[in-house]
Amino acid sequence: MRLYRRLAAATAAVLFVIAVPYEALSSSPAREDPGADPFGAACRVRTAGSRVTAYCHNPYPEPDRLQLHIECLRWWDLDGDSAPVTAGPATTVRLTGRCWHEVGAVWVSHARAGAR
Template sequence: MTGSHVVAYCHNPYVDTDRVRLHIECTRWWDIDTDSAPVDAGPALTVRLTGRCWKEVGSAWISHQKVR
């Protein structure tokens, strides 16, 4: 995280595809929290996820699920 921007790299070391999303919680009450669109990370691939707030980022995390 740098200021109002978040960049995350997710690597999938498994043989199955993993679906990942970036979730961002902004510090300011009026700044809208965001969830990225899901991105499929194939076996042995790394994907880049980005997002931002208008002002400061309070927290950011990645969620994932196996693609069936």
């Protein structure tokens, strides 16, 4: 009975990870409103232990200012924000950061290059 519960919990966790659509993991401002001007780099975020790497590709003609935000899991671990990086048209940029221990949450913010 105990083995069945562990197997059921592990199966449910794997199905949840598989079932989460890619669009929910990587959002950009261009996907929020289909009628808006095309804008916003598509980002893939990878977490390996306490290190975070984000690769963002901007397929649009307008530059996108990107910033990586990391929220660490431990209360005493400092959260971090990367310096803003501008991704020009048809450009891929890499953003990195880390926590001392576990990573709690990660997201990438987008802004139009002319806005501050």
